[in-house]
Amino acid sequence: MANSAQKDPKTGKWYVQFRYEDWTGQTKKTTRRGFETKKQAEEWLRNFLTAKAADVNMTFGSLVEMYFDDLSTRVREYTLRNKHYLIDGKILPYFKDKPISSITPADIRKWQAEMLSRGYADTYLRSVYNQLNAVFNYAVTFYNLPQNPCHKAGTIGKKNAEEMKYWTKGEFEKFIATVSDKPTSRVIFTTLFYTGLREGELLALTPADIDFQSRTLSVNKSYQRIEQRDVITPPKTPKSKRVISIPPFLADMLQEYIRSIYGIKKHSRIFPHTKHYLVKEMTRGCTASGVKKIRIHDLRHSHCALCFSLGFTPLEVAERLGHDDPKTTLRIYAHVYPEAGQQISDKLEALHGGSCGS
Numbered sequence: 001m002a003n004s005a006q007k008d009p010k011t012g013k014w015y016v017q018f019r020y021e022d023w024t025g026q027t028k029k030t031t032r033r034g035f036e037t038k039k040q041a042e043e044w045l046r047n048f049l050t051a052k053a054a055d056v057n058m059t060f061g062s063l064v065e066m067y068f069d070d071l072s073t074r075v076r077e078y079t080l081r082n083k084h085y086l087i088d089g090k091i092l093p094y095f096k097d098k099p100i101s102s103i104t105p106a107d108i109r110k111w112q113a114e115m116l117s118r119g120y121a122d123t124y125l126r127s128v129y130n131q132l133n134a135v136f137n138y139a140v141t142f143y144n145l146p147q148n149p150c151h152k153a154g155t156i157g158k159k160n161a162e163e164m165k166y167w168t169k170g171e172f173e174k175f176i177a178t179v180s181d182k183p184t185s186r187v188i189f190t191t192l193f194y195t196g197l198r199e200g201e202l203l204a205l206t207p208a209d210i211d212f213q214s215r216t217l218s219v220n221k222s223y224q225r226i227e228q229r230d231v232i233t234p235p236k237t238p239k240s241k242r243v244i245s246i247p248p249f250l251a252d253m254l255q256e257y258i259r260s261i262y263g264i265k266k267h268s269r270i271f272p273h274t275k276h277y278l279v280k281e282m283t284r285g286c287t288a289s290g291v292k293k294i295r296i297h298d299l300r301h302s303h304c305a306l307c308f309s310l311g312f313t314p315l316e317v318a319e320r321l322g323h324d325d326p327k328t329t330l331r332i333y334a335h336v337y338p339e340a341g342q343q344i345s346d347k348l349e350a351l352h353g354g355s356c357g358s
Contacts, residue, residue, distance in 0.1 A: 005041035008033065014041040018049070058143070060103065060135075061096035067138050076233050078224045086131045090115065100139055108132070108153035116156060125157030165294040166302040167193070178288035185281045187257045188271055189299070194250050196303030196321045199275055199296050200224055201240070204232055207258050208266045215251045218243050219322060225274040240322040304329065 005014045015033040032048075035041035047062040064087060071080055094111050095103060111132075115125055132150060139145040167175065172193050179185040192202060200222035209218045219242050224231045235241050246254075258270060278296050286293045294302075300321065307317045318329040 005035070005038045005045070007038070014038050016041050016045045018045060057099045057101055059096065060098050060100050061092060063100050063139055063143070064092060064096075064135060067135050070138070070142075077226055077231060078233065081226060083131060086128050087135070090128045091132050091135075100136075100143075100145055103149055105149045105152035108149050112153065112156045120157075122158040126155065126159055127157070129156050164301055165292065165298045166305045167291065167294060167299070168302075169306060171291045172302065174289045175285045175291045179281055179285040182281070183257065183260070184271065184273070185285075187253055188273075188278065189281070189285070190250065190253060192296070192299040193302055193306075195244060195246060196300045196307075198222065198236065198240075198300060199278060201235065203269065203271055203273065203275075205270045206267045207264060207270065210246075210251075210254060210258075212251055212255050215246050215248060216243050217246050223269070225276075235322070237322070237324040239324045242319070242322045244320050 005016050007014050011033075013033065014035040014037060015031060016035075017029070017031045019027055019029050032041075032044065035044065047059050068080070068084070071083070075083075091111075094114070095107075098107075112129070115128060120128075129150070133148065136145065136148040136150055140148050172189075176186060176189055176193075179189060188202065191197065192199070195202075195217065197219065201219050204221040204223035205217075209220065210216075211218075219235060219240060222233050222235050222240075224233065254270075258264060261270070264270070275296065282296060283293070285291070304317055304321060307320065308314075312320075314329045315326055318326040321329065323329050
């Protein structure tokens with residue numbers, strides 16, 4: 001089989017049939033179709049064979065293609081889709097046709113300058129940068145690239161936002177009063193505020209997940225809407241699988257709501273909606289109530305703040321929220337209660353003064 005481009009008489013487009021040796025040393029035969037011109041087909045084949053030979057002269061675009069092929073069986077579909085969104089839209093347009101060995105720290109700095117000029121949020125900039133860094137790390141580990149140019153260029157953006165938004169109980173009460181005209185919205189947002197569930201965890205809930213006798217809720221799956229498909233996946237991390245207690249009023253609210261759903265089965269989704277519905281109702285409630293706009297995910301932070309205000313420790317809150325690392329909870333705590341450090345020092349001062357006076 002010749003490694004050359006051929007034209008498909010049925011479609012009028014070009015394709016290549018070729019053999020190559022995979023990483024195990026076995027010879028593979030494959031076909032790639034859909035090229036508009038012979039030149040495009042032959043250029044794609046040349047880049048593919050170069051990449052398979054672990055040649056650092058492969059283009060960045062070829063490297064990305066192999067990176068995604070490798071990840072496709074290792075990460076969740078939703079994670080892969082998010083990576084595609086960032087890499088395809090914000091990185092490939094700059095580096096796609098460049099050989100990876102020719103991309104320098106100076107090139108990375110120029111790309112960073114362009115990203116910074118667009119006014120993106122710091123956390124978004126860091127997310128995009130992390131994807132570029134991950135692709136180059138992949139090339140260093142598996143394709144003999146001598147070094148990652150991102151390391152010398154430095155990072156952009158920030159891992160965490162400067163200000164973490166959340167609602168107090170009073171703000172939540174104002175909000176919920178304006179969306180309670182829709183029973184579904186009332187139950188959804190009350191559940192989010194009083195459990196700290198992630199939105200995907202909430203949207204995956206079924207009647208089988210709630211034990212009304214013991215008043216517990218089992219988190220064991222997550223929901224996403226991907227390309228017009230309803231997708232149920234395992235939770236975000238192993239720690240995300242958990243059983244949490246819910247207050248009696250919430251248990252009663254959920255039980256009454258489930259009973260009102262005609263024909264619902266044990267393993268049917270209680271809330272057959274998508275994130276779009278949640279965002280739309282959040283916007284409606286904020287506009288009507290005058291409460292500051294926050295993200296759906298910030299209701300999780302609001303629950304975290306509520307638990308802290310009730311005296312629970314960061315470790316207890318971490319277990320309830322399913323945080324993989326308690327440091328995440330401590331970071332939220334620092335954002336929610338920045339005055340805590342001053343309160344501690346004031347109490348230590350009082351304690352010291354009391355000891356001296358005795």
